[in-house]
Amino acid sequence: MKKKVISFISIIILLAVVAGYSAVTGSIEVSIGTLISGLISGTDEQVEVIRDLRLPRIIISMFAGAALAVSGTLLQAVMRNPLADAGIIGISSGAVFTSILAVGIFPTLYFWSPLFAFIGGALACFLVYSLSWKSGLSPLRLILVGVAINAVFSGLTSTFNYRGSYTVTSINPTTTSTLAMKTWNEVEMMTTFVSVGLILAILLFSSCNLLALQDKTxxxxxxxxxxxxxxxxxxxxxxxxxxxSIAGVIAFLGLLIPHISRQFVGSDHKVLIPFSALAGALLLLLADTLGRTILAPNEIPASIIMSIIGGPFLIYVLRRSEKVNGNM
Incomplete structure (x- = not known):
């Protein structure tokens, strides 16, 4: 119990520190005191730029990281598979395809793009689950089917690059997985839908714990x-x-965080889900902050940094998984 409390306190402190550092670091640098006073007074031009451009990016990074981490935690529970992740098994690419398809046809419904993305993600999840099932779910088979489904939806998404400049411009923020130039409208969308999802995930912790047992039990x-x-x-x-739909495809985060979180707080989803949300928020915010500062003024998308980290981690999990080795 003491370890769990220390882990929660530590992750919250780290998240606050990284968020504060990210807010004051970049092409415009100010002190924390100047940032706070400027946000209150609204008279500092530099702080106003940070408020309009940098703060939405920080908030979206944290909420997207939390959402992807908890999504990975839930998928690993429901599939009893340590390799389950929305980016790996094609759910994210399915979400992107239906999101840009719907917004391309009905631009006025942009606020509801997350719901259109949900339809595509659900379709991809159904296809992966059904096509992978053969007297149970094999982790290796699930990965291979997921890669295939991901390739199909990615190919369909790429076709929109040839439909005219308007469509290309409108879908670039999603297909390139960049967190730059986000607006407060997108923050509103992200916080609204993700907050609902996180609350539902926490309420379902007992179901996640039960799914770890045998079906007969x-x-x-x-x-x-x-x-x-x-x-x-x-x-x-x-x-x-x-x-x-808002931050773009960011693979491997949902794979890494649940594994790391279990080392700190165990496998009880009542604790694992909220801790994974905090850890996911921290990891994506850290990746985005590094990406825009390490080679400033050039930027490295957070999705690329996550791929560099996540690829070797996936290989590690594959090699350590006895279940996978038994099927290879």
Whole structure:
């Protein structure tokens, strides 16, 4: 218990420190005191630029990171698979495709793009789940099917690059996975949908814990396995779809964070879900901050940094997973 409390306090402090550093560091640099006073008074031009350009980026980074991390946690629980991640198994690419398709056809419905993304993510999840099932879910088979589904939806998304300058301009923020030039309208979308998803995820912690048991055991407890899987999967897809539709495709975060979080707070989802949300927010914000400062004034998208980190981690998990090794 003491370790869990220390872990939560530490992650909150680290998140606050990184957020503060990210807010005052960049092409415009100010002190924390100047930033706070400028935000209150509204008379400092430099602080106004930070408020309009940098703060939305920070908030979206944290909420997107939290959403993707919790989505990965839920997917790993519902599939009993340590390799499950929205970016790897194609959910994110499915969300991107339906999001840009809907917004391209109905531009006035941009605020509801996360819901369109949810439809695509749910379709991708269904395809991966159904095509991977063969007397159970093999981690290796799920990865291979997920890569195939991801390739199909990515290819469909790429076709929009040839439909005219307006469409290309409108979808670039999603397909390039950049967190730059975000607006307060996008912050409103992100915080609204992700907050709902995170609350639902926390409420479903008991279902996640039960899904770790054998199906027969869960049924003997009077719980519907299919219903629990459907609810948890729906929330996982919602979180991944919302994050993807606004922040773009960011792979591996949902793979890394659940594994790291279990080392600190254990496998009880009542604690694991909120800790994963904080850790995911910290990791994506840190990746974005490094990406825009390490080679300033040039930027490295956070998605690229996550791929550099996540690729080797995926190989590590594959090599350590006895279940995967047994099927190879």
């Amino acid at each position: 869960v049924k003997n407890l009077g719980v519907s396995v299919a219903r629990s899987r459907l609810l948890v999967s729906a929330v996982a897809v919602l979180l991944a779809a919302v994050a993807t």
